[in-house]
Amino acid sequence: MANASSSTTIRPGEAAHFGKLAADWWDPKGSSAMLHRLNPVRLAFLREAIDRHWGGDSRGVRPLAGKTALDVGCGAGLLCEPLARLGAAVTGVDAAAENIAAAQDHAAGSGLAVAYYHGEVSALPAGTFDLVTSMEVIEHVEDKAAFVAALAARLAPGGLMVLSTPNRTAQSRLLLVEGAERLGMVPRGTHHWDDFITPLELHDLLAEQGLTMGNPRGIAWSPGKGLHLSDDLALNYIVAVTAS
Secondary structure (H helix, E strand, O other), X not given: OOOOOOOOOOOHHHHHHHHOOHXXXXXXXXXXXXXXXXXXXXXXXXXXXXXHHHOOOOOOOOOOOOOEEEEEOOOOOOOHHHHHHOOOEEEEEEOOHHHHHHHHHHHHHHOOOEEEEEOOHHHOOOOOEEEEEEEXXXXXXXXXXXXXXXXXXXXXXXXXXXXXXXXOOHHHHHHHHHHHHHOOOOOOOOOOHHHOXXXXXXXXXXXXXXXEEOOOEEEEEEOOOEEEEEXXXXXXXXXXXXXX
């Protein structure tokens, strides 16, 4: 794997935007309500990828026991805590100090030991992780190539990476930016369509770091199913990534 770039990936404006949401991040009816609906879908994909990658028992309750996990752009810990419950020793890093404070408070209240850090992923203590996740983050970073390099540098040999992000399509512009934000489903200013990344673009960034992207699964929405895994990649997609 290539070494992580020293380039800054955090956009201060993005960090400030999400930091303002920290206080009600864990409120399923608050400003992060969409993430609460999205999280079970991401976890379903993640659990399947974990079992497939390490050959685990799909009925086991702690498939990550004995493994380390890093969630980059962890917010207030919405994914870190389930990873801890799956048995991993979890580290979370986020650009917003307010999010980290909220994450620490919530983990303490839940009786979970999660190590949280504020700042760039490159500022973490030295080390690699068996599982690296980054959900709905790459579309917010300053330098996508540097960000992917930083993720790659943290992935242990034989490890698994899982990423999710909106696709840059006409549908995502209409529904995620113009629709969801205008209707108040997500806070104004959350999405910048020009920063969305297509599966092919993500594939190429990962390949530059010696990583192989699996077939992406779409995260779609319908009135009957709500958010769900799908073959339709038009709005959002999630991928498993391994070292080549």
